[in-house]
Amino acid sequence: MVKVAWFGLHTGEEPPLVGVDNKIIEIADNEKKCGRVKLASLTTRHQPITSFGAGGIFFTGCNLRCVFCQNYQIFQENLGGLYSTEELANIMLDLQKQGAVNIDLVTPTIWWKEIKPAIILARERGLTLPIVWNSNGFDSVEILREMKGLVDIYLPDFKYSDDEIALKYSGIKNYVETAKLAVREMLDQVSYLQIENGIAKRGLIVRHMVLPNNLANSFGVLQMLSEIDISIHISLMNQYFPMHHASEYPEINRIVSEEEFNQVYEYLQELGFTNGWVQGEKSQKNLIPDFRKKEPFK
Numbered sequence: 502m503v504k505v506a507w508f509g510l511h512t513g514e515e516p517p518l519v520g521v522d523n524k525i526i527e528i529a530d531n532e533k534k535c536g537r538v539k540l541a542s543l544t545t546r547h548q549p550i551t552s553f554g555a556g557g558i559f560f561t562g563c564n565l566r567c568v569f570c571q572n573y574q575i576f577q578e579n580l581g582g583l584y585s586t587e588e589l590a591n592i593m594l595d596l597q598k599q600g601a602v603n604i605d606l607v608t609p610t611i612w613w614k615e616i617k618p619a620i621i622l623a624r625e626r627g628l629t630l631p632i633v634w635n636s637n638g639f640d641s642v643e644i645l646r647e648m649k650g651l652v653d654i655y656l657p658d659f660k661y662s663d664d665e666i667a668l669k670y671s672g673i674k675n676y677v678e679t680a681k682l683a684v685r686e687m688l689d690q691v692s693y694l695q696i697e698n699g700i701a702k703r704g705l706i707v708r709h710m711v712l713p714n715n716l717a718n719s720f721g722v723l724q725m726l727s728e729i730d731i732s733i734h735i736s737l738m739n740q741y742f743p744m745h746h747a748s749e750y751p752e753i754n755r756i757v758s759e760e761e762f763n764q765v766y767e768y769l770q771e772l773g774f775t776n777g778w779v780q781g782e783k784s785q786k787n788l789i790p791d792f793r794k795k796e797p798f799k
């Protein structure tokens with residue numbers, strides 16, 4: 502059995518992962534007004550979109566314990582129901598019927614043994630959508646190799662470049678080396694992001710959310726990613742909001758300032774990244790889902 506907190510269509514991911522030419526996604530290049538701006542090289546946004554929404558499956562539990570977790574209701578408080586392999590496969594097939602552009606497995610790592618046979622079963626029964634592995638980056642190479650050939654799009658976070666900070670905020674040891682090895686393995690498996698008709702079909706996107714008062718951490722993350730491969734698609738996120746236990750850590754008990762975010766954005770450009778997205782809006786509490794509601798994203 503696998504524990505799932507919520508499933509359904511949602512539009513909270515990067516444009517080619519949700520298939521929506523959403524008005525809140527602005528092209529403003531270097532001018533960050535609102536929504537997400539895209540970096541220079543992507544040219545897919547204006548292609549026709551025929552489907553709508555990522556087919557999200559939010560699994561209960563997480564292998565990290567982030568003090569600022571925005572989804573702590575499901576990842577740390579174990580909200581959710583139990584589903585068999587067959588039921589999980591049927592959820593995937595239902596999401597496909599509803600018009601999802603992919604199957605977005607959110608924080609799947611601890612459930613890989615249950616997810617693997619469900620993907621195989623869903624494929625046998627007609628699932629054609631890309632499978633997205635939407636993780637926190639703390640994925641062992643062994644687990645990723647178990648998923649090889651089953652996952653089409655890897656969407657890991659790369660949260661930290663400093664193990665002390667990872668231990669302090671996420672209660673995890675050896676995050677940095679694990680995430681570096683994971684990104685390399687993911688890139689080896691699926692290569693760069695491939696987009697057809699505005700929809701991501703295969704490849705890698707690495708996310709990094711900027712934390713207040715932790716610019717050196719962000720610079721280090723971008724530096725490490727640039728050393729892995731400068732052509733990786735990066736999603737630089739500006740949606741930090743002090744949730745959960747963040748108030749116990751004064752330095753992260755506020756949103757990221759515009760100046761802080763701009764410094765990270767400028768460093769990303771200095772390093773030479775050209776693929777991906779930069780989240781333009783300031784962090785907003787209303788971006789945070791409430792999983793106690795039937796429609797958590799509304």
Ligand code: SF4
Nearest residue numbers: 563565567570576637
């Ligand atoms: S990795 Fe994400 S889901 Fe897991 S505890 Fe941290 S913020 Fe929450």
